[in-house]
Amino acid sequence: MKIQEADAKSLLVAQGLPVPPWEVAQTAAEARAAANRFLAAGGKQVVIKAQVLVGGRGKAGGVKLAGSAEEAERVAAAILALQIKGIAVHKVLVGPAADIVKEFYLAAVLDRASRRVILMGSAEGGVEIEQVAADRPEAIVTIPAHPLAGFLPFKARQMAFRLGLGDHLKDAVAIATGLVRTMHAYDADLVEINPLAVVREAGAAGAVSERLQCLDAKITLDDSALARHAGLEDLRDPDDEDPADRAAREAGLTFIKLDGTIGCMVNGAGLAMATMDLVKRAGGEPANFLDIGGGARADKVTAAMRLILADPKVDAILVNIFGGITRGDEVARGLIEARQQQERDVPMVVRIVGTNAEGAAVLLREARFETAATLDEAARRAVAASRGAPA
Amino acid sequence: MSILIDRSSRVVVHGLTGREGSFHGAAMLDYGTQVVAGMTPGKGGQTALDGRVPVFDTVADAVRETGADTSCIFVPAAGAPDAVTEAAAAGIKTIFCITEGIPALDMIPAVELVRAAGARLIGPNCPGATTPGQAKVGIIPGSIHREGRVGVVSRSGTLTYEAVQAMSDAGVGQSTCVGIGGDPIIGTTFLDALLLFAGDPETDAIVLIGEIGGAAEETAAAWAAEHLRDVPKAAFIAGRTAPEGKRMGHAGAIISGSAGTATSKVEALEAAGFRVAGSPTELPQLLRDAGYRG
Numbered sequence: 001m002k003i004q005e006a007d008a009k010s011l012l013v014a015q016g017l018p019v020p021p022w023e024v025a026q027t028a029a030e031a032r033a034a035a036n037r038f039l040a041a042g043g044k045q046v047v048i049k050a051q052v053l054v055g056g057r058g059k060a061g062g063v064k065l066a067g068s069a070e071e072a073e074r075v076a077a078a079i080l081a082l083q084i085k086g087i088a089v090h091k092v093l094v095g096p097a098a099d100i101v102k103e104f105y106l107a108a109v110l111d112r113a114s115r116r117v118i119l120m121g122s123a124e125g126g127v128e129i130e131q132v133a134a135d136r137p138e139a140i141v142t143i144p145a146h147p148l149a150g151f152l153p154f155k156a157r158q159m160a161f162r163l164g165l166g167d168h169l170k171d172a173v174a175i176a177t178g179l180v181r182t183m184h185a186y187d188a189d190l191v192e193i194n195p196l197a198v199v200r201e202a203g204a205a206g207a208v209s210e211r212l213q214c215l216d217a218k219i220t221l222d223d224s225a226l227a228r229h230a231g232l233e234d235l236r237d238p239d240d241e242d243p244a245d246r247a248a249r250e251a252g253l254t255f256i257k258l259d260g261t262i263g264c265m266v267n268g269a270g271l272a273m274a275t276m277d278l279v280k281r282a283g284g285e286p287a288n289f290l291d292i293g294g295g296a297r298a299d300k301v302t303a304a305m306r307l308i309l310a311d312p313k314v315d316a317i318l319v320n321i322f323g324g325i326t327r328g329d330e331v332a333r334g335l336i337e338a339r340q341q342q343e344r345d346v347p348m349v350v351r352i353v354g355t356n357a358e359g360a361a362v363l364l365r366e367a368r369f370e371t372a373a374t375l376d377e378a379a380r381r382a383v384a385a386s387r388g389a390p391a
Numbered sequence: 392m393s394i395l396i397d398r399s400s401r402v403v404v405h406g407l408t409g410r411e412g413s414f415h416g417a418a419m420l421d422y423g424t425q426v427v428a429g430m431t432p433g434k435g436g437q438t439a440l441d442g443r444v445p446v447f448d449t450v451a452d453a454v455r456e457t458g459a460d461t462s463c464i465f466v467p468a469a470g471a472p473d474a475v476t477e478a479a480a481a482g483i484k485t486i487f488c489i490t491e492g493i494p495a496l497d498m499i500p501a502v503e504l505v506r507a508a509g510a511r512l513i514g515p516n517c518p519g520a521t522t523p524g525q526a527k528v529g530i531i532p533g534s535i536h537r538e539g540r541v542g543v544v545s546r547s548g549t550l551t552y553e554a555v556q557a558m559s560d561a562g563v564g565q566s567t568c569v570g571i572g573g574d575p576i577i578g579t580t581f582l583d584a585l586l587l588f589a590g591d592p593e594t595d596a597i598v599l600i601g602e603i604g605g606a607a608e609e610t611a612a613a614w615a616a617e618h619l620r621d622v623p624k625a626a627f628i629a630g631r632t633a634p635e636g637k638r639m640g641h642a643g644a645i646i647s648g649s650a651g652t653a654t655s656k657v658e659a660l661e662a663a664g665f666r667v668a669g670s671p672t673e674l675p676q677l678l679r680d681a682g683y684r685g
Contacts, residue, residue: 002636055648110495112575112605112643115502130648147503187494189575224468224642225494254640258632269573269640270547270602273629274671277653280632281669289633291640294530294548322549322556324518324532325414354532354552375553376670 001221002053003235006093008217012191015182017175019214020199022095024051031076034094036069042202043096046072050079051091053240055128060084065097087239098215103195104163105129105140108151108179110189110222117145117183119155119176121163125195151180168198171212186232187225192218244288244307251303253292260285261386263308263317263346265301267292267326275320278375284383287314294325301334302341309344316347316386318378323354332360336367347385351378393522393567394542394587394594395485395513396424396461400526403428403453403483405474406465407439408446411489415465415530416440422533424526428453450481461485463519463528468492471515472501475578479508486578487528488514495642498576505578512578516642518548518570531555531568539564540685541678542588544581545600546573546607546641550629554600554671561675563685566594573602573641581611589618596623596683598674599665603630604644604651609659616663623681625674626665628656 003011009019021038025031035046050062057063062084066072072094082089103126111118121141124132132139141162145151153173160172179191193214203209226233238246248255254269258276262284266272269291276286288311292304308314321331331352339348351372352360364371372378402419406412407429417440420426428447429439435448447453450462462478464471464487471490478486486505493515505512513520519529523536535552537559545551551570558565566588571579581599588594597619601608608628615624631653633639635646646652657667666677678685 110575112607113610115576116499117496130650147499184496187496189495222495222642223638224492225496228494256634256637256639258634266549268547268549269644270545270550270600270629271553273602273633273639273644274550274553274627276632277629278670286632289637289639322552324530324549324552353556354535374672376672 001223001226001236002240003219003221004051004053004237005049005217006051007235008219009214011186011219012182012214012217015178015185017178017182017214018171018212019217020095020098022093025076025092025094026090028073028077028080031092031094032069032073035066035072038094038096039069041096045097047095047097048072048075048079049093050082050084050089051093052084052087052089053237054085054087057084062089090239098197098213099200101198101200101210103197104165105194106176106179106196107190107192107194108183111144114144116147117151117180119143119145119151119159119180121159123163125197129194145180151177153177165212168212175212175214186219186229187222188219189222190218190220194218244310248290248307251300253290253300253304253307255307256289257311258286258288260287261313261315262382263287263311263314265290265292265304265308265317265319267294267296267321271320271322275318275375275379278379279318279383282379282383284386287311296326297330298334298337301331302338305335305338305342309342309346314346316382317349318382319348319350319352320375320378321352321354323352323356327356328352328354329356329359329363332363335369336363349378349382349385351375393525394591395520395567395569396526396528397522398423398425398525400461400485400528401425401427401457401459402461402463402528403430403450403457403459404463404465405430405450405478407431407444408434408437409465412465413439416444418533419463419527420444422527424528427457428459450477450483454481454483459483461528462487464488464490466490472497475501475512476504479505479510484510486510486512487517487519488512489517489519489529491516493574495574495576498574502576502578513569514572514577516574517572517577518551520567520569522567523565529570531570535559536568537562537564540566540593540595541598541683542566542591542594542596543568543598543600544584544588545570546602546643547600547629550671551600554598554627554674557672558598558675563675563678563683566591573643575605575643581607582614585611585615585619595685596678596681598678599624599626599660600671601626601628601656602641602644603633603639603646603653604641606651608656612659612663612665615665620664623678623683624665625668625677625681626660627668627671627674628653628660
């Protein structure tokens with residue numbers, strides 16, 4: 001689960017990491033008031049940042065500076081009117097603009113290949129890190145945490161020196177170890193600071209000092225661990241999850257809405273993806289990914305059917321079940337029940353093999369369902385039905 | 392010979408007295424697997440599966456009393472990493488973790504402790520493995536298999552059944568079929584499985600079934616290009632139509648930016664000499680096209 005920058009920053013602050021102050025505004029007027037407070041506290045400019053869970057905010061005009069409260073209001077109004085990669089901006093983050101001396105990249109990452117947490121750093125921060133990795137892999141420093149002992153301070157010091165942060169050693173070590181600590185505290189897959197910046201700050205009597213600060217934050221949480229952290233589920237961004245996806249999750253189904261016209265109901269994630277791919281290969285477009293899981297009973301099947309039919313674009317349905325734990329006759333019963341309940345009649349092609357497939361075949365024949373023997377055949381016929389031709 | 396399991400494997404089922412454990416434990420026993428023990432803390436001294444299998448309080452007891460050398464774990468996600476570690480500490484050499492939904496960070500120390508004990512972990516979030524005609528561990532339906540010489544390795548469950556059924560129907564049997572699991576942190580990778588198959592004199596060809604997310608398929612392909620050059624190889628990759636940034640059911644099945652796409656995997660596999668199928672039903676024919684005569 002991705003969370004917004006402001007929420008990610010809250011988690012970092014709770015773990016003692018240095019993050020400049022911010023406020024979240026939902027209207028231009030709120031942004032103006034927030035800007036007023038930061039400017040009154042001595043800032044020359046404020047930064048206003050769209051809170052959306054898509055990359056490339058800056059390029060899309062979602063990050064802007066303002067030198068007065070009036071300007072902040074105008075800028076915030078413009079950002080709040082934006083759609084970034086199709087996502088409407090509902091909130092902006094307002095904070096004092098930092099006087100940046102140099103930008104770095106630092107992230108704690110769950111690394112599949114090494115099966116460890118790794119700390120990744122680069123002295124080329126503030127830019128797209130994937131681009132740096134592709135163009136100049138030597139510019140990225142990677143240090144693995146120990147699988148049992150964790151990320152020890154000496155490794156944090158190695159990272160600091162290799163990034164050229166020797167002048168800020170204490171802060172850099174605290175931040176590096178803090179990122180890994182944050183990862184474990186909330187079961188994150190990714191805790192990314194880009195940029196981590198050396199910023200210039202004016203102190204008392206005109207003295208100027210430099211310190212390290214986390215200017216941006218991106219955290220991805222492990223969905224499998226959300227249940228054991230109170231409050232994290234509340235950070236889910238409603239815009240990042242289609243209402244149908246959410247209804248499915250609450251019903252114990254995995255559903256992801258797509259743009260096509262052929263509804264898919266499958267048991268198993270890999271097979272559900274393969275079924276979508278075969279629909280596409282047969283010339284159609286899948287309307288959704290839907291995994292009813294292992295051992296699904298009739299009531300889960302009817303719930304799944306409701307979800308599929310709630311999408312008005314769906315004009316054909318493909319049911320593909322390979323019974324292992326899941327019993328084919330149980331699915332067939334659910335399909336029959338669902339058809340009795342549903343308000344909209346859509347052509348459906350059903351393919352059930354494996355455990356209790358014979359029982360399913362009898363039930364489906366009696367109920368006059370259209371069935372197919374193989375997955376390829378089922379996909380072809382669903383596509384034909386979707387185009388209005390006889391299936 | 393096969394890999395991972397055979398008729399001599401002696402299996403202890405963690406959670407044998409539970410709903411999943413008893414259902415699949417019975418199916419394993421009926422297939423011919425030596426299910427020698429169950430493990431449920433507090434139920435030591437009882438028997439399970441109609442008196443056919445003794446139950447122990449600890450894995451160490453099961454190992455001492457029955458000579459168990461293989462674990463099959465059905466315990467819930469919160470206790471599964473501990474179960475994996477307990478098995479390794481008790482001297483179990485091959486550990487299958489079927490459990491789904493384990494937080495990824497919990498698996499890091501478990502994987503390390505298994506490695507340090509000189510054991511092997513398969514999974515978590517995997518369907519297990521079958522050596523047709525000899526033994527099955529996990530939840531793969533025994534009926535889909537046919538004895539043969541093709542090694543099958545997959546990240547999925549039901550998609551594997553689909554592919555294996557298509558192979559068996561076409562007369563292409565399997566030496567061993569192993570599901571390595573759909574999670575980001577797993578004990579046995581595609582590459583590990585290929586290394587095992589490469590050392591198995593009873594495996595003559597390879598089928599690899601991958602999906603979007605991570606780069607394990609690419610890593611395995613790079614190794615196969617060099618070391619399995621003359622071995623007939625076919626593959627299927629699920630998720631060509633999956634959108635970026637969405638977790639497609641499996642915790643590990645997610646495209647992040649430009650990483651982990653089906654295209655990248657298909658290209659890497661084709662470059663390594665795999666014949667990549669557009670549908671799992673094409674796998675047996677592709678193996679024959681690649682020179683497999685089984």
